[in-house]
Amino acid sequence: MDYRVLLYYCFTPIADVEAFREEHHRLCLQLDLRGRIIVAGEGLNGTVSGTVANCETYMQTVKADPRFAALEFKVEQAPAHTFQKLHVRVKPEIVHADLPHIKPYERTGTHLSPEEFRALKDRDDVVIVDVRSDYEYNLGRFKNAVTLDIENFREFPDRVERLRPFQDKKILTYCTGGIKCEKASAFLLEQGFENVYQLHGGIIKYGIEAGGEDFEGKCYVFDGRVAVDVNTVNPTVIAQCVSCGRPDERMVNCANPHCNAHVVMCESCAEQREGACSDACQQHPDKRPYDGTGTYPKQSNHYNPEQGLASYRASVNR
Incomplete structure (x- = not known):
């Protein structure tokens, strides 16, 4: 496979998060990486996809920064990009827990x-x-x-x-x-x-x-793959279709956008319910057309990888 998916985080103090976000966004654009990256005063968290060569360059560049020398990347194979866009955002925490006073780089399990x-x-x-x-x-x-x-x-x-x-x-x-x-x-x-x-x-x-x-x-993973196998020793299926109760592992979003529940639903029930998780959702006037996938990604036909950086600069200069 020609692509990789990188999952990583590092709790470490970042003094100027806005400047770091700008620099990091530019690095990802240069390497044609896509995914979601969060920057905060407490560290860096991301999941990105890219070619093997570009992912290698990204990992080497990040770890060359002394703040991220201890960062470990989880690396998985993929046949193509698992994200449609690149987002690099500044937030109060790199994982939203409403615990901003907790500093894992000082004390953790x-x-x-x-x-x-x-x-x-x-x-x-x-x-x-x-x-x-x-x-x-x-x-x-x-x-x-x-x-x-x-x-x-x-x-x-x-x-x-x-x-x-x-x-x-x-x-x-x-x-x-x-x-x-x-x-x-x-x-x-x-x-x-x-x-x-x-x-x-x-x-x-x-x-x-x-x-x-x-x-x-x-x-469950937070990219286009949705779910991945991890057990090669004694695998089993524990999830059940929300409609019929039979064992299944097919994740869908409810076709009713006002519900949008993320549930397990077998192909047969999804076809019968037109992608809706309940009778009420199936009858909702705003129900989205079901195309057999159970996913409803935003349209990205004209995605411009520079636009996110331009939009960010405009927002901070208002």
Whole structure:
């Protein structure tokens, strides 16, 4: 395959985020990278796609900056770009948790390599905690993992009390690429939990280095692929079609744009319901035409890779 997908983050202080955003956006344009990158005073977070050569140049350039020397890239193959556009944005946090005071580069949970995680996960004195959103863990999660019934990671602080019964155990947190665990585990330590760990590199790294053993289902990813296989050891399907209840792993967005729920729906039910997740959504007058995919990307026929940079400059000069 001629393309790569890079998933990465690094918590490190960035003094002038506006200047860094401008410089980083220009670098990505030069390398024809596409994806979503967030810059904040606490660090850098991104998922991008590009050619093998351009991704290599990007990784070398980023890691040459002393602030990002410890950054680790999760690298996956792809047949083409997995994003349609490039967005480089400044935000208060590189992962939205409403915990701006938490600084993982000062204190966070103990990092476990995929092999260390695999060796610990089945012990009686351990509890595995999924810190992702419900649509993610419903598609796939580690066997026996505790889930927290959250629609968005911002809700995590309000769910921590549900973990009090496990306070005397070793708490092993995990997420897709590791970034949510940095803040989640740091917050748990702040709340008095003592034995807090995190899967370094997340599910993606675990799949690459440990074969994804005991990760049931698929891993939800935030690019055009939507879901990827990670388990090559003992794979299984745990997700169910929202309509008929049969095992399936096909993710769609509801055809009703006012709902737009991200759900599992088999091809047969999607055809019958015209891509809608319920009878009410199927009858909604604004329902989008269903084309068999269940995805409704914004039109990008005239995408200009320089436009994002130009728009940003115009916004800050108003």
